[in-house]
Amino acid sequence: MAQDVKKLQGRKNNLITWRFIKNRLMTVFAFGTILVMLCILISVLITLFVNGLSGLSFFTLTHMTAPQGLPGGLLNPILGSIIQVGIAIIIVVPTGILGGIFLAECSNKKLSTIIRFIADIMMSVPSILIGLFVYILLVMTMGYSALAGSVALALLALPVIARTTEESLNMVPSAIHEAGFALGAPKWKVILFICLPAAKGGIITGILLSISRMAGETAPLLFTSLGNSDWSWNILKPMASLPLTIYQYADSADDTWIKLAWTAALLITLFVLCLNLIARIYVDRHRKKD
Structure with a gap:
């Protein structure tokens, strides 16, 4: 009887340990996914600001498009x-x-x-x-x-x-x-x-x-x-x-x-x-x- 109780207790402990490991893995995976998406978003925003901010001016916002070679x-x-x-x-x-x-x-x-x-x-x-x-x-x-x-x-x-x-x-x-x-x-x-x-x-x-x-x-x-x-x-x-x-x-x-x-x-x-x-x-x- 005591051996059966020990076996059940051991299975319970193993199950708790396995659930703890899965929880940690999924938490790391979720945070990693969020980090990757944030890096992609930040890189896109930085690229847009670096390349587009220099062209943002009062002239750009108040003048129509022009043929190539003209402002x-x-x-x-x-x-x-x-x-x-x-x-x-x-x-x-x-x-x-x-x-x-x-x-x-x-x-x-x-x-x-x-x-x-x-x-x-x-x-x-x-x-x-x-x-x-x-x-x-x-x-x-x-x-x-x-x-x-x-x-x-x-x-x-x-x-x-x-x-x-x-x-x-x-x-x-x-x-x-x-x-x-x-x-x-x-x-x-x-x-x-x-x-x-x-x-x-x-x-x-x-x-x-x-x-x-x-x-x-x-x-x-x-x-x-x-x-x-x-x-x-x-x-x-x-x-x-x-x-x-x-x-x-x-x-x-x-x-x-x-x-x-x-x-x-x-x-x-x-x-x-x-x-x-x-x-x-x-x-x-x-x-x-x-």
Whole structure:
């Protein structure tokens, strides 16, 4: 009997030791992975700052692009990106939020499952295929335009916002729904004035992350807005953007264009970093208030 107890105790000790070793190994692996990713991120940021900061000046931000050999800036690509991303936001934010509400509140499970599956597929589709789809849908009928580029960017962000909205609404406690119904409020008022404000942290985070993705996309714009070396306010005509400028200038033999490509890449990176920081700060403050 004593020998059996000793054997069981020995097995228990061995099991505890083995679990301790596995825990240590996984902890080291996790920290090592984080360290590698941080090193990659820091190296990318350092490269962008070293190559792009020298070209960042008041002249660059206030002058339009110029032909090779002449001094030029990035004013029209910057404003073109702002216009196209802004139009995409106007299109996709209401549509994505309404889609997320439908997925979260739809009583038809089969229909919501199909829509959710399509949204998940759209999130994994390469952006160049979205560009080709919009090319066939709009460009072949109305020509290259900033509007077509905005539609392509909106299609990229739509599934992200819809799924983020759905998940945020699903995290709202059911007691909040029931309290609204108990007060006699109709379902649309419960969703609009109770559930959406309760889930606004996750929804806004999804919107900001979607804007970050749209700001850096190049492939869809190659088939839609095409780019423009001149200034243009007309959204029905080709329009310049920072990603397209980087694509055109980075492979140039002109050192000035290459320098501007690094500066444009730095501007996009700073914009994306600022949006991510805003999203993180907002979510943290929202959680503290809750």
